[in-house]
Amino acid sequence: MLELSKRLSLIASHVNEGSKVCDVGTDHGYLPAFLYLSGKCKSVCATDINEKPLASAKSNIERLGADGVRLVLCDGLAGVTRDDADTVIIAGMGGEVISGIISRAEFLRDNTVSLVLQPTTAAKELRQFLAQNGFRVERETAIAENGKIYSVMAVRFSGAPYDISDVQSLIGILTPTDDDAIAYIQKQYRIAQKCADQLKCAANKQDEYNYYLSLSEKLKNILGG
Numbered sequence: 584m585l586e587l588s589k590r591l592s593l594i595a596s597h598v599n600e601g602s603k604v605c606d607v608g609t610d611h612g613y614l615p616a617f618l619y620l621s622g623k624c625k626s627v628c629a630t631d632i633n634e635k636p637l638a639s640a641k642s643n644i645e646r647l648g649a650d651g652v653r654l655v656l657c658d659g660l661a662g663v664t665r666d667d668a669d670t671v672i673i674a675g676m677g678g679e680v681i682s683g684i685i686s687r688a689e690f691l692r693d694n695t696v697s698l699v700l701q702p703t704t705a706a707k708e709l710r711q712f713l714a715q716n717g718f719r720v721e722r723e724t725a726i727a728e729n730g731k732i733y734s735v736m737a738v739r740f741s742g743a744p745y746d747i748s749d750v751q752s753l754i755g756i757l758t759p760t761d762d763d764a765i766a767y768i769q770k771q772y773r774i775a776q777k778c779a780d781q782l783k784c785a786a787n788k789q790d791e792y793n794y795y796l797s798l799s800e801k802l803k804n805i806l807g808g
């Protein structure tokens with residue numbers, strides 16, 4: 584059986600039995616191959632905007648015998664409909680790219696569609712986009728891999744935009760309940776603290792200094808002081 588990395592395993596664990604899944608920006612194709620071979624999905628498709636990664640997905644999928652995975656060359660979900668997918672994975676891309684893909688796929692504005700999102704950068708901007716556009720984060724898990732720390736979000740459209748604080752846009756709904764979540768929050772704390780330190784003695788930057796100081800104190804409190 585194909586063994587996934589810790590990050591991809593966590594993402595795969597968000598896919599429910601009997602779902603129709605689409606992996607957007609699949610690249611190597613390991614995730615759709617694993618999901619197909621697990622037998623837990625009704626159907627599995629995968630997209631990529633670039634020919635080279637899609638060819639690499641095709642080759643891996645064939646080698647692994649996951650021949651029921653449908654591959655689509657397209658931008659985001661442009662070649663996929665609601666009939667093809669009730670679960671959409673968008674992982675390993677920047678938060679802005681993920682937001683763009685969600686914006687362009689009208690069928691995701693449906694509370695029966697589950698989204699599994701894993702930004703590599705700009706998680707803050709992604710969380711702000713989700714809040715402004717009425718996508719609720721139902722579950723969030725941090726995962727450390729190869730010296731990096733990521734967040735995996737289980738998201739669903741609610742139609743009701745909501746406000747999020749600056750702290751929430753940095754750490755989402757993570758709480759310091761496991762080592763990886765603690766590491767994620769600590770990273771945001773260190774960044775805010777560094778910004779405050781750099782602004783401390785800068786002329787005319789008192790407001791910015793106070794902002795980062797307050798942010799770092801709030802994050803420190805979440806970590807338990």
Ligand SMILES: C[S@@+](CC[C@H](N)C(=O)[O-])C[C@H]1O[C@@H](n2cnc3c(N)ncnc32)[C@H](O)[C@@H]1O
Nearest residue numbers: 607608609610631632633636657658659674675
């Ligand atoms: C770093 S790989 C991530 C692969 C895999 N999803 C993962 O998490 O390991 C990013 C992939 O997304 C694809 N990609 C980037 N923008 C895309 C878009 N708008 N639509 C579909 N695929 C896209 C790239 O071609 C690349 O293969």
